[in-house]
Amino acid sequence: MRNSNGWLRLGAVAAGMALLAAAPAAVAAGFSIFEAGSKATGMGGAFIASADDGSSMFYNPAGLATNDKLSASVGVTLIAPFSSFKGDDASYPGYGYEATQKRQVFFPPNFFVSMPVAKNVNVSLGTWFPNGLSTAWDNPDTFKGRFLSQRVDLKQYSLGLQIAAAFTDWLSVGVGPELRVSDVKLQKNFGTINPYSQAFSDVVHADIVGDGFATDVTFGAGIQIKPTENISLGLSYHGHVDQTYKGSAVLYSISTGHPDLDAAVAAKYPLNTNVPVQTTLQFPAIWMGGIAYHDCKLTVEAAATYTEWKVFNETVFAFSPVDGKQVPSQVLSHNWVNSWSYRLGMNFQATEKFNFQLGIVYDQTPQPDADVSPLLPDANRTGYSVGFGFKVGKNSAIEFSNLALFFHDRSTNGQQKDNYNGTYKTYANLTVLNFKTAF
Amino acid sequence: MKNFAKTSLSLLAALAIAVPAAAQVDLTRYVALGDSLTHGYMNGCVVKYGQVDSYSAVVARSVGANYQQPLIDDPGLGGCQLLTSLAPTFSVKPSTGKPMNATLATPYNNLGVAGYKVADVVTKTGDTPVGLTDTVLRGQGTALAQAVKLAPTFVSVWIGNNDELGAMTSAIVIDGVTLTPRAAFKASYETILKTLQAAQGGKASGVVMTLPDVAMIPFSTTIPIYNITLGVPIFHKSGAYAGTPWRWTGSRDGKEIPFGSLVPLTASAVISKGYGIACGMLDDAGYPATGPLRAACDKLPLPEGSITAAGPQQGFVVYADNVVKIQTRTAEFNADIASLAATYGYKVFDTAAVFADIVKNGRNYGGITLSTAYLQGGFFGFDGVHGTSIGYAVIADEMVQFLNAAYGAQIHRPDLSAILFNGNTSGGWFPNGGVTNIGDTLNFAAAYWTPENTEGLLKVFGPVQGHPAISTDGEVPVPQLRPVIENQ
Numbered sequence: 001m002r003n004s005n006g007w008l009r010l011g012a013v014a015a016g017m018a019l020l021a022a023a024p025a026a027v028a029a030g031f032s033i034f035e036a037g038s039k040a041t042g043m044g045g046a047f048i049a050s051a052d053d054g055s056s057m058f059y060n061p062a063g064l065a066t067n068d069k070l071s072a073s074v075g076v077t078l079i080a081p082f083s084s085f086k087g088d089d090a091s092y093p094g095y096g097y098e099a100t101q102k103r104q105v106f107f108p109p110n111f112f113v114s115m116p117v118a119k120n121v122n123v124s125l126g127t128w129f130p131n132g133l134s135t136a137w138d139n140p141d142t143f144k145g146r147f148l149s150q151r152v153d154l155k156q157y158s159l160g161l162q163i164a165a166a167f168t169d170w171l172s173v174g175v176g177p178e179l180r181v182s183d184v185k186l187q188k189n190f191g192t193i194n195p196y197s198q199a200f201s202d203v204v205h206a207d208i209v210g211d212g213f214a215t216d217v218t219f220g221a222g223i224q225i226k227p228t229e230n231i232s233l234g235l236s237y238h239g240h241v242d243q244t245y246k247g248s249a250v251l252y253s254i255s256t257g258h259p260d261l262d263a264a265v266a267a268k269y270p271l272n273t274n275v276p277v278q279t280t281l282q283f284p285a286i287w288m289g290g291i292a293y294h295d296c297k298l299t300v301e302a303a304a305t306y307t308e309w310k311v312f313n314e315t316v317f318a319f320s321p322v323d324g325k326q327v328p329s330q331v332l333s334h335n336w337v338n339s340w341s342y343r344l345g346m347n348f349q350a351t352e353k354f355n356f357q358l359g360i361v362y363d364q365t366p367q368p369d370a371d372v373s374p375l376l377p378d379a380n381r382t383g384y385s386v387g388f389g390f391k392v393g394k395n396s397a398i399e400f401s402n403l404a405l406f407f408h409d410r411s412t413n414g415q416q417k418d419n420y421n422g423t424y425k426t427y428a429n430l431t432v433l434n435f436k437t438a439f
Numbered sequence: 440m441k442n443f444a445k446t447s448l449s450l451l452a453a454l455a456i457a458v459p460a461a462a463q464v465d466l467t468r469y470v471a472l473g474d475s476l477t478h479g480y481m482n483g484c485v486v487k488y489g490q491v492d493s494y495s496a497v498v499a500r501s502v503g504a505n506y507q508q509p510l511i512d513d514p515g516l517g518g519c520q521l522l523t524s525l526a527p528t529f530s531v532k533p534s535t536g537k538p539m540n541a542t543l544a545t546p547y548n549n550l551g552v553a554g555y556k557v558a559d560v561v562t563k564t565g566d567t568p569v570g571l572t573d574t575v576l577r578g579q580g581t582a583l584a585q586a587v588k589l590a591p592t593f594v595s596v597w598i599g600n601n602d603e604l605g606a607m608t609s610a611i612v613i614d615g616v617t618l619t620p621r622a623a624f625k626a627s628y629e630t631i632l633k634t635l636q637a638a639q640g641g642k643a644s645g646v647v648m649t650l651p652d653v654a655m656i657p658f659s660t661t662i663p664i665y666n667i668t669l670g671v672p673i674f675h676k677s678g679a680y681a682g683t684p685w686r687w688t689g690s691r692d693g694k695e696i697p698f699g700s701l702v703p704l705t706a707s708a709v710i711s712k713g714y715g716i717a718c719g720m721l722d723d724a725g726y727p728a729t730g731p732l733r734a735a736c737d738k739l740p741l742p743e744g745s746i747t748a749a750g751p752q753q754g755f756v757v758y759a760d761n762v763v764k765i766q767t768r769t770a771e772f773n774a775d776i777a778s779l780a781a782t783y784g785y786k787v788f789d790t791a792a793v794f795a796d797i798v799k800n801g802r803n804y805g806g807i808t809l810s811t812a813y814l815q816g817g818f819f820g821f822d823g824v825h826g827t828s829i830g831y832a833v834i835a836d837e838m839v840q841f842l843n844a845a846y847g848a849q850i851h852r853p854d855l856s857a858i859l860f861n862g863n864t865s866g867g868w869f870p871n872g873g874v875t876n877i878g879d880t881l882n883f884a885a886a887y888w889t890p891e892n893t894e895g896l897l898k899v900f901g902p903v904q905g906h907p908a909i910s911t912d913g914e915v916p917v918p919q920l921r922p923v924i925e926n927q
Contacts, residue, residue: 087854091836092804094854144856147806191807193817196522198827199862200807260525420805 029339029363030309030378031133031154032286035077035403036110038434042387042401043345044359046301048290049224049234050347053436054112057126057160059288060222060236061174064114064122065164069395072113075434079106083135083377083407083426085145090414090421093144097422099374102136110434120166124176130238131156131182131283137374145374145420146189146202152375156182156243156283160220175221180241183210184281186317192265194256202254203265208277208317210247217241222288232292234303240285240311248274249319251327270322277319277327282311290343297349304343309336309366332375333417339366345385357387357401369415377424379410387432396437403430464848465644466504470548470591471495472560472582472631473598473648475825477551478575479508482820482827485553485571486515486536488865492828495549495595497835497853498842508549509575511536516571517553520821527814529821538574546585550575555582556601556619557627583631587638594635594645595838597790599624599772600653603765604824607653610703610754611744612761618768625775632783643784646841649773651794654701654762657813658823662702668716668732673724685723687715688740689756696741699759704813704823706741706755714739714755786845793837802833804859809833828863829855 037055040047047059054073056063081104087097112126133154137143140150162176186208194201222236253271255262265271290303312334319327345359360383367378387401407426414421471477471493478485479493487510490496499506514532521530552559552575559572560582566572579585586594602619606612614620636643653659665672665684672684680695687710689696695717696702702710709715713735721736744754757765773791780787797818801810810816813823818830826834832855839850857864 089851091833091852091855092859094856095851097854097856144805144860188806193807193809193815195525195527195814197862198817198820198829200859258525264525418803418806 029307029341029381030284030312030336030366031376032131032284032307033077033108033129034305034341034363035079035430035432036128037073037112038075038387038399038401038432039347039357039389041077041403041430041432042357042359042385042399043301043347044343044361044383044385044403045305045341046290046292046303046343046345046359046361048222048236048288048301048303049232049292050290050294050299050301051222051224051234051236054114054124054126055110055128056164056174056222057112057124057162057176057220058128058130058158058238060224060234061124061160061162061176061220062164062172062222062224062234062236063174064124064162065166065172065174065224066120067114067122067164068116069438070113070115071436071438072111073434073436074109074111075399075432076107076109077129078431078433079108079428080104080430081426081428083424085374085377085422085424087422088411088414090419092419093422097144099143099145100138102138104134104136106132106134108132120172122164124162124164125160126162127157127159129156130158130180130286133376135374135376140187141189141202143374147191148373148418148420149186149188149375151185151187153185154182154281155184156180162220170226172224173222175219177217177219178238179215179217180243180283181213181215182243182245182281182283183213184245184247184279185209189254190251190269194258194261196256196258196261201256201261203256203262204269204271205252205254206249207252208247208249210245212246214243214245216243230294232294234288234290234292236288238286240308241283242280242311243283244278244280246276246278249277249317249327250274268325269327270325273322275319275322275327277317279315279317281315282313284308284311284338298346299348300344300346302342302344305341306338307341307366308338310338312336312366334371335368336366336371337368339364353391355389357385357389359383359385359387359403361385361403361405365410369411369413370417372410372412372416372424373418373420377410377426379407379424379426381405381407395439396435399432399434399436401432403432405430463846464842464850465592466499466502468548468589468592469495469499469504469506469594470586470589471551471595471597472586473551473596474555474601475551475553476600476831477549477595477597478553478571479549479551479831480517480553480825481831482520482825483531483822484515484517484519484534484536485511485574486519487512487539488863489515489828490549491865492831492858492863493549493551494826494831494835494838495551497832498595498838498850499548501835501839501851501853506548507540507543507545509541509547510539511574512539516574522814522821525814541574541577546579546588547575548589550582550586551597552576552582554601555598557598557624557631558619560598561627561630583634587634590638591635592639592644594639594785595648595788596631596635596645596785597648598631599628599650599776602772603650603769604653606761606765606768607659607701607757608703608705608824609744609751610757610761611746611751612757612764613746614764614768616746616751618765621768621771621775624772625779628775629779629782632779632785636783636785641784646786646788646838646845647776647780648788649776649791650769651791652766652769654766655795655798655811656824657811657816657819658704659701659757660811661704661813661823662706662710664696664698664700664702666715666717666720668710668720669724669726673720675719676723685717685720687756688717688737689715689758690740690742691758693737693740696756697759699762701757701762702741703755703757705753709739709741709755712739715741786841788838788841790834790837793834797833804855807859828858832858 036058051060051063083101085099108129114124136151159179164174166172190204218239220238225233287306292301315332317330341363349355383405385403389399405428411423479490481489515536519532606617686695716736718736741756801808
């Protein structure tokens, strides 16, 4: 974690306030979130070559180069995921075993402001959530995956400052630093073989919470090229960060009903006290590219993204000793692979005051079967989107879009590394609301 | 017409090939032959709550087959052990269980009998006096004969463990006494397979199971060969063994037992009385010249088992050369099992390899790893030889996977979670709480067993007499061996 200057601290405070307001769930592959604006979401995220509003800070920083007014955009994405698990034909947790996640609604906000500082030169400040994850299983005390995870919350917020410039009428570029702020929470039980019952027993409930927020800096950059009047190309990039979290774990004793076994556990684990813990998560770099066709009223774009998930290979929770007792490190092997997503979208300016979007997206999971677990059950997904924009007054607009994201059934195919084998079914609905204005 | 017949034959042949693979394993009349591991023997006894999850019962349950077992009601037969503290201490239930379905008109599907050797399957028809065999066979002939009566559609044969296990548990390794001669083993085994094959009309539908290495079970591995009398290993300071840990002394030559030897679980009885301590170890440990352990060192080596005029004498060390003898004989048995299986058309489920893999890698279920460690591992019961319900269910799961792979079957893998979370599928048998002794608990990993508990364990392993020499009456005073280790 870096807290080297006041700017970072200010950013961290602002980001922290936003983090407290929302706990996003992963809705793009892995734990990334690709929905930073209504129009872009309505186009299925195919908004790289045609990016032209505040959300360009995420989709393509070059997109604001020709903005000629002070403009602002504020919005929120309502994310409602539904997820369940059913045991496969495997020895654990057993054929037909069913579990569901708690129904939650998340509302990560976004805010962008852009100001021209010279002709075809804009400076922008904005916030969005590039990554997030929340899995919370119902009946956590009896959930059969409780030794892997009962609940995890991961939030990452991005605060960007960018400059975009159009050098010619066909070439624009944008670049700027991004402050990434995040925190993580994890709840799980520790179990053991109970020698008395010769069966599993829960012995400890662990509540792991980060102290404050991890902050790191990376950058985003993009380029837009218009080789012809009707064609534009876009390419953008956001860098990766490794965020280290320092926090504490509180280990609560769960009685087995056998005092001497409980005492043996207490002799091994520091219970009911703060145990310092540290972990590092790797957030990947992402490349986005698109090609768009523009008619007078119609824009159609095909885009692809490439996310360097290979960096997410292992997570280690390292605990510090307390009173001579050492909680063993929790090592989670992930071994993810880089992944692609493909997006196709259109925007149609139906009237002077009304436009609408349609889009479709296919997102490839980076997660191998072995890592699919209650902690993070990822899957390929296909999404269908629709969006609307209504002009209000001379320089303002209200935008609304909805993305129905169908996760493909994800079976562990008997390969799960902890033998927690089954099939996850997930659906997520994302509704984005934005208000835009220019001065 | 000729073409029609040719086409019809071709279609029939194609259909025969296309018969669903699962149909190739017909568990309608599944019969299991074997010993205690088939019987469902657990924690020193035969009782319903162990039997219902015998490996063959779990396999049969996976397909919903009607599978009858010689169930014994609580409190079981043989003296069921219950853990009463982590010291560990055990209590033993009275051996007064009664058969629950003795009037079953047909032979039981599970014809495994605790204590059986391979020859017993072929020849034994009952016990004198009445014993466990009678609860299974009910005077209706040998286990093999009753298997034939059932006209089995599928058989599993896991027999031979007691043809070499006794050498390890008694620490008496004598060919023809505690080790069944290879030729005799092979002859009996061949009779079993030949008879079963004939009973199945030559189809030979079933599996034979190899014999795990008894040098890898917790009975053999829990007590280390190095001397931890002082609570920690003491290392040689000089000489040929410099840097290596001091080992227990053994009765063969009064010197340290060689590496590769094994000290069985039952040795705890004599170790707790001061046996096996080398004076050189005390020297290297800087132990006081007048300390109480000096009285015992070099005087009471761990006794090796033997046969005397008084009968077999229980030993407490299996020397390395004898370990090799046991392992060699086991390997020979397994080679014969594989070769006979090939001759008679049965498939080989390599239980020995499965067990070795479990020893090496354990089995992780949802974040908890089972291992073969004594008490804490979950796979083995209190006697260190037989499985827990979890252990038997894991074997069943492995067998189902084997059948699916070997026959192209589609048998549902058993759901282990009920057993993993409840201990068995019967429920309700475990004692409430135990004797709490925090000091003992803290010494859990390194503690030894009391002589009384060891006597109980000895009973589990059959009619091997206690070694007369282990009595310390009139011998050197028993020293206080191990200090309490703080903060373990």
